Amino acid sequence: MYLSNKLILSTLSKKYLSTSNDDKFVKLFVTDRHGETHEAKAKIGTNMLDVIIDNKIDIDGFGACEATLSCSTCHVILSKESYESLPEPVDEENDMLDLAFGLTPTSRLACQIIVGNQMENWTFVVPKDVHDARQDI
16 A cells, blocks of 8 residues: 555644644754755644755755655755654565665655654755656566
8 A cells, every 4th residue: 555645744644743842943954965954943743754845955856746755855964863762664565765875774755754842953865866766667
């Protein structure tokens, strides 16, 4: 059975986020493909793909499928501690990650990471290379 991305994000939001966090923000950092680190303001409950776009962090081709879980262009790398504090990735995310360049044990898709209070001062690293899984179809 195929689950839509909206259903997955909705389920994760309800399961892992407190509703009392509406309109609260955390500060985090995004290191782009050139090694430049950008500070970002992230609203609790949004996904990291939207955070990167909303903060105007220009990463060519990032999030090409617009969070439909049909590419791996929003691949990010986290610290081990940060990775382990997130919920497990769903099968569809793992399938897309298998096609990503530069995959690490702490790789995730930004569109599947829902911002929570625990993410204050986290760093998300965008790999130097990107692979759009949709090109393999």
